[in-house]
Amino acid sequence: MNAPLPAAVAAPFYQAQGDECRLFEAAWQQQLPVLIKGPTGCGKTRFVAHMAARLGLPLITVSCHDDLSAADLVGRHLIGDGQTVWCDGPLTRAVRQGGICYLDEVVEARKDTTVVLHPLTDDRRMLPIERTGELLEAPPSFMLVVSYNPGYQHVLKTLKPSTRQRFVAMSFDFPAPDVELAVLMQETGIAESQARQLVTLAGQLRRLTGYDLDESVSTRLLVYAAKLMMSGMSTQLACRTALAEPLSDESDTIAALLAVIDTQFPAR
Amino acid sequence: MEDIVGGWWDRLVRRAAYRGHPAAAVELEQIAGQAPLFFRAMGGDPALVLRSTVGTEHGARRRLIERLAGTGTKVELAWRDSQAFYLPDKLDLYPDAALNRQLYFWLMALAATPVPPGDWLNRNRAATAACLAAMPGLALVYQRLVTGLLPMRPDPARLPAAEAAVERAIQAALRQPEIEQILPAIAQPPLPVPLWLHPAPPVVDQAGAAAQHEAQNPQGKRPDQRSRRRRYRAQRVAQDERKNGMLLVFRAESLFTWDEYVKVNRHTEEDDDNNGEAAAEDMNRLSIAQDAHTKSSKLKFDLDLPAAAYDDSPLGPGLKLPEWNWKQQRLVEDHCIIKPMLPRDAHPAALPDRLLPLARRLRRQFQALAPERVRRSGEASGPDIDIDRVIRFMSERMSGVAIAEPALYQAWPPGERSLACLTLADLSLSTESWVGESGRVIDVIRDSLLLFAEALSASGDAFGLYGFSSIRRQEVRLQVLKDFAERYDDNTRGRIIAIRPGYYTRMGAAIRQSSRILLQQPAARRLLLIISDGKPNDLDHYEGRYGIEDTRQAILEARRDGLLPFCVTVDREAGDYLPHLFGHRGYVVVQQAQTLPQVLTRLYAGFTR
Numbered sequence: 001m002n003a004p005l006p007a008a009v010a011a012p013f014y015q016a017q018g019d020e021c022r023l024f025e026a027a028w029q030q031q032l033p034v035l036i037k038g039p040t041g042c043g044k045t046r047f048v049a050h051m052a053a054r055l056g057l058p059l060i061t062v063s064c065h066d067d068l069s070a071a072d073l074v075g076r077h078l079i080g081d082g083q084t085v086w087c088d089g090p091l092t093r094a095v096r097q098g099g100i101c102y103l104d105e106v107v108e109a110r111k112d113t114t115v116v117l118h119p120l121t122d123d124r125r126m127l128p129i130e131r132t133g134e135l136l137e138a139p140p141s142f143m144l145v146v147s148y149n150p151g152y153q154h155v156l157k158t159l160k161p162s163t164r165q166r167f168v169a170m171s172f173d174f175p176a177p178d179v180e181l182a183v184l185m186q187e188t189g190i191a192e193s194q195a196r197q198l199v200t201l202a203g204q205l206r207r208l209t210g211y212d213l214d215e216s217v218s219t220r221l222l223v224y225a226a227k228l229m230m231s232g233m234s235t236q237l238a239c240r241t242a243l244a245e246p247l248s249d250e251s252d253t254i255a256a257l258l259a260v261i262d263t264q265f266p267a268r
Numbered sequence: 269m270e271d272i273v274g275g276w277w278d279r280l281v282r283r284a285a286y287r288g289h290p291a292a293a294v295e296l297e298q299i300a301g302q303a304p305l306f307f308r309a310m311g312g313d314p315a316l317v318l319r320s321t322v323g324t325e326h327g328a329r330r331r332l333i334e335r336l337a338g339t340g341t342k343v344e345l346a347w348r349d350s351q352a353f354y355l356p357d358k359l360d361l362y363p364d365a366a367l368n369r370q371l372y373f374w375l376m377a378l379a380a381t382p383v384p385p386g387d388w389l390n391r392n393r394a395a396t397a398a399c400l401a402a403m404p405g406l407a408l409v410y411q412r413l414v415t416g417l418l419p420m421r422p423d424p425a426r427l428p429a430a431e432a433a434v435e436r437a438i439q440a441a442l443r444q445p446e447i448e449q450i451l452p453a454i455a456q457p458p459l460p461v462p463l464w465l466h467p468a469p470p471v472v473d474q475a476g477a478a479a480q481h482e483a484q485n486p487q488g489k490r491p492d493q494r495s496r497r498r499r500y501r502a503q504r505v506a507q508d509e510r511k512n513g514m515l516l517v518f519r520a521e522s523l524f525t526w527d528e529y530v531k532v533n534r535h536t537e538e539d540d541d542n543n544g545e546a547a548a549e550d551m552n553r554l555s556i557a558q559d560a561h562t563k564s565s566k567l568k569f570d571l572d573l574p575a576a577a578y579d580d581s582p583l584g585p586g587l588k589l590p591e592w593n594w595k596q597q598r599l600v601e602d603h604c605i606i607k608p609m610l611p612r613d614a615h616p617a618a619l620p621d622r623l624l625p626l627a628r629r630l631r632r633q634f635q636a637l638a639p640e641r642v643r644r645s646g647e648a649s650g651p652d653i654d655i656d657r658v659i660r661f662m663s664e665r666m667s668g669v670a671i672a673e674p675a676l677y678q679a680w681p682p683g684e685r686s687l688a689c690l691t692l693a694d695l696s697l698s699t700e701s702w703v704g705e706s707g708r709v710i711d712v713i714r715d716s717l718l719l720f721a722e723a724l725s726a727s728g729d730a731f732g733l734y735g736f737s738s739i740r741r742q743e744v745r746l747q748v749l750k751d752f753a754e755r756y757d758d759n760t761r762g763r764i765i766a767i768r769p770g771y772y773t774r775m776g777a778a779i780r781q782s783s784r785i786l787l788q789q790p791a792a793r794r795l796l797l798i799i800s801d802g803k804p805n806d807l808d809h810y811e812g813r814y815g816i817e818d819t820r821q822a823i824l825e826a827r828r829d830g831l832l833p834f835c836v837t838v839d840r841e842a843g844d845y846l847p848h849l850f851g852h853r854g855y856v857v858v859q860q861a862q863t864l865p866q867v868l869t870r871l872y873a874g875f876t877r
Contacts, residue, residue: 069679071651084653200402204309213852256302259373260309266405 014043014050015183017175024051027168028143033121035164036147038172039209041218043183044147047172048102057141058099062090064109070116074129086132095120095127098139106146107159114163120144121166149215174219177203183219188226194235198222201264205243205257213253217243235265278337285337287420288360294368295358296320304844306373307353312380315813317844320357321345324466328459329422329431346375347466351813353379354469361462362416370409371462377406378465388467389441389451396445396464413463414442422459434458583608583748589777591741594817604741604777608748614766616758619718627722630869634726650679688730688752688791689872692782693717693799695735695747696773701801709801709838710769712864716799717749717764719865723872725756730789733760734782735767738774740807745771746781752789775804776818779833783826795875796826796833799864803845820849834875836868 014021024047027034036044045061052059062073075089094101106114119126125138146167148159175183177199184195202217209216225242229235244257296303300318308314323342334340344356355375359368377399384394400407421439424432433452438461441449460467584607591603619627645654654676661674699709717733724731735747747767750760779798786794804815823833835846835855846855858867 069651076651077653197404204311207311207314208305208309252301253305256305256309259302259306261405262373262409263310263377263403263406266408 011053012046012049013186014046015175015179015186017172017179020047020170020172021051021054023170025055028055028141031125031140031143033117033144033146033167035159035167035169036145036172037150037169038147039174039218040149040215041220042172042174043219044172045102045104048100048145048147052100052102055100057143058094058097059102060090060094060097060099061102061104063104064106064113066108066110068109068113070113073113074116074127075131077131091116091120092127092129092136095136095138095142098141100143100145103144103146105148107148111160114160117144117146117163118166174202174206180219180222184222184226187223188230190226190230194229195226197264198225201239201243201261204260204263205247213247215247217247221246236261236267239265281333281337282339285331285333285339287334287340289363290360292363292365292368293358293360294365294372296355296372299369299372303355303372303376307376307380310377310380311382312348312353312376314848315816316348317352319352319354321347321354321466326460327457329427329456343460343462345460345462345464345466346379347469348379349469354466359462361420362413364416367412367416371413374406374409374413374463375465377403378463387451389437389449392461392464392467393441393445393449396441400445410463417461417463418442430454431456431458583610586743587781589744589780591776592818592821594814594821599821604744604774606744606746606777606781608746611747611749611763611766611768614759614763617762617765618758619722619761620765623715623718626865627719630719630723631726633869633873634723644680645678646675647677647679648675650677652678654678686790686792687795687875688732688786688789688793689724689795689797690732690734690752690782690786690789691717691720691797691799692778693733693735693767694773694775694801695737695767695769696771696801697737697769698773699801700769708769710767712838712862713799713801714764714767716865716868717767718761720868720872721750721756721760721764723869727872730791731756732785733764734778734785736773736775736778737769737771738777738806739771741774741777741810744774744777744781746778752785772806772810773800773802773804773815774806774810775800775815776822779819779822779826783822783829783831786831787829794831796831797868797872798833798835799868800835800837800839800842802837802839816845816849823849823854834871836864836871838864 024034028051036047038044048061049059062068071089073089073091075087075092077084078087088096091101103109103117116127119128120138121144125142127136127138128134129136174180180199180202181192181195184190184198185192190198199222202219202222205213206216221242225238228238228242233241239261240258244254244261247257248254296318303318307316307318321344323344325341326343330340344358346353346355348354353376355372359371361371362368378392378395381395381398384391384398386394396410400410418439422435424435424439427435430452431454434454435458437449437451438458440447442461442463457467586605586607588602589604589606590599590601592598593600644650646657647654657674657676661676693713695710695713699713702708721731721733730752731750732752733749735749736745737747738744747763749763749767750756754760775798779796782796786796803811804819805811806815810818826833833850833854835850836858837846837855838858840857842855842857846857849855856867856871858864
C-alpha cells in the first residue's frame with residue numbers, strides 16, 4: 001500500500017522546481033500532513049493535482065472562505081422526508097475514501113473551523129464526528145494538504161500557530177526563469193523568444209511586489225498572456241489585458257506597468 | 269529706448285539660440301506618478317527617491333549663436349547616487365513629445381542598471397548595451413532616440429582633430445553600444461550626451477540636510493510644491509574663520525562668479541520672499557557653511573529647550589534602545605535613550621464641546637463593532653438545526669401547507685476578536701505647520717486622538733496612546749498619553765489636550781519602544797498605528813536615507829515580533845518613501861488633514877472586520 005503507485009497516464013503537467021515531488025511522496029508515505037505556502041498562481045493547486053494523479057489517489061479540493069464552518073467540512077444533518085439524513089462533508093468523504101483532502105486558502109476559513117483538523121493532523125489520525133458520535137480512523141493513504149498565500153491576506157488574518165505547527169511546510173515561489181520558460185512553452189506552445197521576453201518581463205514586474213503592487217504577475221497570468229498571443233492577439237494587447245490590468249486599478253500604476261511592458265513588447 | 273531694444277534683442281537671440289523644442293516639452297511632473305514604479309521594475313533600488321536635477325555647466329564648445337546669446341552653458345542630465353535618482357525637470361530635446369517622454373523612461377532604465385566599470389563613455393556605453401540586450405522593446409525606443417539625436421551632434425569633420433576623435437568615439441558608442449570604445453584624452457569636454465547619465469555626477473554631500481531642514485522649517489513655510497523635488501548642487505564649506513566678513517561696499521562686478529563662497533558681513537534677513545530660492549536656481553553650487561547666525565525661528569527653536577521646572581515630567585532616567593546604521597548594515601546597541609514623559613500642565617478635562625456630536629456618533633458605531641457571539645436562527649445554512657423551526661415546518665407540512673426552501677438552521681456569525689492597538693503620534697515641531705483652514709497639524713492630531721480614543725473605548729478593545737519627538741539620540745521623548753492599564757477618563761483626556769509640538773522625529777527609536785510596550789499586551793492581534801506628518805529626521809545625521817532605513821528596520825522588527833504596523837500620514841509626498849517603509853498596503857495618505865479622525869476610525873473598523 002505504501003509503495004508509490006505507477007504514474008497515472010493523465011497526470012496534469014507539472015514542472016518540478018526542485019525536490020518537491022519526492023518530498024511530497026515521502027510525506028505521504030510517512031502519513032504527514034503538508035502545508036503549502038506561496039503566492040497566487042505559482043502552481044500550488046496544479047502541484048497537488050499532479051501529485052494526486054501520480055500517487056493514484058482521489059483528490060477532494062475545498063476552497064475555503066470566511067463563512068466555511070466545521071459542519072461544511074465534516075458534514076451535517078439534512079432534513080429529508082420526515083426525518084434527518086446525515087450527509088458527509090468533503091473532509092469526511094476524503095477520510096472514508098483514503099484520498100487527499102486539499103484545503104485551498106486555508107487562512108480564509110474561520111479559526112474554529114481549522115480546529116477540526118487537529119485530531120487528523122497528529123499521530124491519532126482520527127476524525128471524530130460529534131453529531132453522529134462516529135469516530136473515523138483515517139486509512140494510511142489519507143493525506144491532508146492545506147495551502148495559503150502569505151502575501152496578500154488581510155493584515156489580521158494568519159494561520160493559528162497551533163494549527164500551523166501540525167504540518168510539514170513547503171514554500172513555493174514563482175519558478176526560476178528557465179523553469180518558467182519551460183512551463184510557458186509546454187502549456188501554450190509559444191515560441192521560445194517570445195516566452196523568454198515574457199519571463200524577463202515577469203522578472204521586472206515582480207520587483208514591484210510589496211512596493212507598488214500587493215502581488216505581482218503570476219505564472220498563471222503569464223500563461224494567459226501567452227495563450228492570448230497564441231490565439232493571434234497582438235503582443236501589446238495580450239500583455240495589457242493579461243499582465244497590466246489584472247494587477248492594479250489605479251490608472252497611474254497601469255500606465256507605469258504599460259511603460260514596463262513597452263520595454264519588452266513595443267507598440268508597433 | 270536702449271533697454272527696450274536690448275531686451276528685444278536678448279529675447280530674440282536667446283530664442284534663436286535655444287536648441288530645444290519647447291512646444292514638445294514633457295515635464296517631469298507629468299510622469300512623476302509612474303516614474304518610481306518604472307524605476308523599481310527596471311531593477312532600481314527601491315529606497316531611492318525621485319528628484320529633479322538642475323543644470324550643470326558642461327564646458328563644451330558652443331555654437332556661435334549660443335555664445336552670442338550667452339546661453340547653452342548648462343545642461344540637465346540624469347544620474348543616480350545613494351540617496352535618489354535624478355531626472356531633468358523638463359525634456360524638450362526632440363520635436364516630438366512622445367519621443368521626449370520615451371527619453372525619460374530610457375534614462376530611468378539606464379539609471380536603474382548597475383554601474384559597469386570603466387571611464388564615463390564606456391560606463392554609459394556598457395550600461396546601454398546591457399539595457400538593450402535585456403529589453404528588446406526598449407531597444408526599438410533607443411533606435412528612435414539615437415536616430416533623432418545624431419543629427420544634433422557636431423560633425424566630427426568640422427572639429428579640431430582631438431575633439432573630433434572624442435566625438436567619433438561618442439557617436440560610435442551611440443550607434444553600436446555593444447562595441448567597446450577607447451576614449452581619447454582631451455582637455456575640452458565634448459558636447460553632453462542627453463541619452464546618457466551624467467559623466468561626473470555632482471556629489472550631493474549633505475545638501476540633503478539643507479533641503480530637509482528647509483522642508484521641516486518650523487515656521488511652516490515650505491518652498492512651493494513644484495520645486496520641492498529640486499535638488500541644488502551643494503557643497504559644504506568650512507566657515508572662513510580667518511577674518512571678519514568683508515563688507516561689500518561696491519557692486520559685485522569684481523566677484524568673478526555668483527557662487528564662489530565669500531563671507532559677507534550682513535545680517536540675516538527674515539523675509540519670506542523667495543529671492544533665495546531664485547538665486548539658488550541660478551547657482552551651480554550652493555555653499556553651505558555653519559555660522560553663528562541663525563534665523564530667529566531656528567534660534568528660538570533651539571533655545572526653546574525648556575528649563576527643567578517647566579519641562580514635561582520625565583518618568584525615570586530613560587531606556588537605552590538600539591538604532592540601525594544602514595551604512596554599516598548593523599544594529600548599534602544602546603544608541604538612543606528614550607524617555608517616557610507625562611505632559612506638563614495636564615489637567616483633567618472633559619471632551620471639548622465641539623467634538624461631542626462626532627464623538628457620540630463614533631461611540632455608537634464602535635459599540636456596534638464590539639465583538640459578541642450571538643446565535644442567529646432562521647439561517648439558510650449553518651452548523652446547527654433550528655429545532656423550533658423544524659418542528660413548525662414539520663407540523664406545517666403535515667397540515668399540507670407547502671413552503672419552499674425553509675431556513676431551518678442556526679449559525680454563529682463571526683464575532684470574536686482579541687485586539688490591542690497602540691497609537692503613536694508624531695509630535696515633532698513640524699506638526700505646528702498649518703493645514704488649510706482647519707488649524708495646525710498638531711490640532712488635527714489632537715482631535716484625532718481624542719475621537720479615536722472615544723471610539724476605541726466604546727469598542728472595548730485594549731488600547732494605548734503615545735506621542736513622540738526627539739532631540740538627538742540622547743533624548744527621544746515618548747509622551748505617555750494613556751497606557752494600556754489606564755482607563756480612558758478625564759485624566760487621560762487632559763493629557764491629550766496638553767500635547768504640544770516640539771523638536772524632531774526620530775521615528776525608529778519611538779517605534780521600537782512602542783513595539784516593546786505592545787508586545788506585553790496579551791491580545792492575539794496587535795496593531796501599531798503610527799500617525800505621522802513627514803519623513804523621519806533629527807538634528808544629527810538622522811535624516812534622508814539614514815532615518816528611513818532605521819525606521820524601516822524598526823518596522824521590520826515589529827513585523828517579525830508579530831505586530832501589525834500601519835501608518836497614517838498627512839504628508840502628501842509620503843508616496844515617495846512610505847511604500848519602502850510599510851509596504852504597499854501598510855499605509856494610507858490622508859489628502860485632507862481635517863478628515864484624519866474619520867480616516868482613523870474608518871480604518872480601525874476595517875481592521876476589525
